[in-house]
Amino acid sequence: MVWLGMLALALGMLVLRQSLVLVLAMVTVYIHVFVADGKVEYLIQDFWFAADREVLLSIPLFMLAGNVMSRGSIARRLVNFMHAFTSPIPGGLAVAAVLSCAAFAAINGSSIVTMLAIGSIMYPALTASGYSERFAVGAIASAGTLGIIIPPSIPLILYGIMTDVNIAHLFLAGVGPGLLLMAMFAGYSFWVNRKMPREPFSAAGAWRATLGGILAIALPVIMMGGIYTGRFSPTEAGAVALAYALVIEFFVHARAETLPAPAGTGPVGRLKHHLATREMDLRLLGTVVLETSRLLAILLPLLCIASSLNTILDHSGAPKQMVQHLIGNIDSPWVIMVGINLLLLVAGCVMDVGSAILIFAPLLKPLAQSIGVDPVHFGIIMISNLEIGYLTPPVGLNLIVAMAAFKVSFGTVIRSVQPFIAIMAAWLVLVIVYPAISLFLLR
Template identity: 55%
Template structure:
């Protein structure tokens, strides 16, 4: 009877469109009271405290604020100018410049939405003005924005590392080659689709001017990632470095951002964290009680008993993640599913770092799939296009992302080679 009441309660809250934080809180409280042996409601408060009492959580708001500062300032625009100047002689050069700009900006923002808005708000009108196909341009900007969660630093990787106690630095390193592979596939597709377009020769003066004006922006990913991988500072310290660097460059060097703009950025970030951090805290409590009750172990046994071949289990897990990505945002999915699935994939023989990259690549596709594809809805507002048109535009890019996902699954060294080389 308790199970029926639990399912009915969750279903009713979801149908009433209650905030996901409140749904998860109610579900977790019910589990503590009626399912967990020897538990009590006060354990929920204890678990919440333990979940948020982590230094690495400080990196999330700082990366978000740093990305927003660079979007409001001119760092993003200067990066785009450099990439556009360098790709001018290539057919479809502006499309390739858009992908490269997203890749570089991803390396300093850690967010898909920030990357898409920062680069797309400039590049999408430019692509249309240059005569690029509207559907191609839409799909390109929506899809290239997702590089922000696979190319390090990545906020979803930080969440996965927290929930599974996996090295965040290793996850960052593991995301480099898969991220570059995905960017290369996007560039190759852009080159093929626009292979008949006219090109213009390199303008050495324009290249020199763009690099001179964008030198501080170009140095940022070098300083940020170089410090992490050299061990000079931790991912949390890197987030502080990125924020301070962005503020110094935008306020004192470029001087195209005002202090009151920073107040707006902090306010917007605070509103975002008002959803993310409670979700993280409650998910931590849920994961604690599920682990105590042995749910991950039982799930692993069930999967092994149902699908005897390890490769079938891998396929089953990936299909599950792809389906979940269609209905749940990536943060919620990682917080709930990562600790639940990790024992299963370890039993199969997958490395936790490799699985982290695979999981994020699966959920990354969810940014582009209805009904909850967040990049689709952001693009509707940012680019003023219909939802249906945007969905159609991303289909070729989803196919490319699936190709990259399969390659990373079949060739673990794409994720692990740099990690092992650095040890």
């Protein structure tokens, strides 16, 4: 009867269209009071313990850095850099779109930010150059998902927080799968557009693009190099990314380079002119900070609630009992692994990635470990499954955002991503079967 009451409470709130945060909070309170024989005060304590973690700072830092770079000029300069070197290849602009998404993903950690930043530039360029609308939508929506597997990845940070797995190791483990998926997307883009006209290579143009984009390309090298060598932690990497982005957007990538101050202007006047004509200004920065804060207002309460539920489950021993039951009834580790992946694929179709990680990671990680799967490798497997969910209805965020951003029907978006979903399914199998793809940098 107690569990039926909890189910009735959750269903009733969903029928009343309450937010997921409120539904989970009420269910957590119910479990504390009626299942765990605890007190509501314990919930507040759990929230404090969940929020009192240094690694949590990395999430707002990476999110804010990504939003600053997407609203500034870094995304455009990355696209120019990639296209300068892919233009002689058949389908070079399409390949540049994939590579640009991968490069931008490596400096912001978000799928949606990556897709919007690169898509706002590449989608009109692709369609104007004769590429089909379906391919342009599918390529950008799919390549945008590279933002959650190529480090720094906010979902990888969430997985590390919920399972106490080293986040620096998770970042390193995401490099191989991310580069492999990028190569598979780029190869497909080349193949289907191999009859598109090519552009001659321009050494002068490539040099200008390199000068313009070198600072943007250097950022992921600095971050991952610092993490790999132990110079700084993932949280410090987020601070480095934000500080780097602000310096580059405010003082380097400025329109003042092409709009010089009027003749005779003094030093103070030149500084005022620079501040008025740069790509990023304080007013736009305030807007970016506000947008990031709104996203965090949804994410952080969910994280605290999920951590509280995880604490209750850990004290009750439910995950251990579930693992023992499954192992006692299923002999084959591969059957268990297939079941885990099917569950995650379904979860990715009906839940957002953050919620799925917060709910399933603490439950499934012990099960995966019981059949010999490295917890770091399992983190990559989990994120890879949920990454496909970004492209599957009904809650595929990239589908919804692509529909709104590119002004096409939902059906068109779904059809456009189907070849890329097939590629991702093959990629997922490779990642599962060959752990070295994920773990080679950790050996």
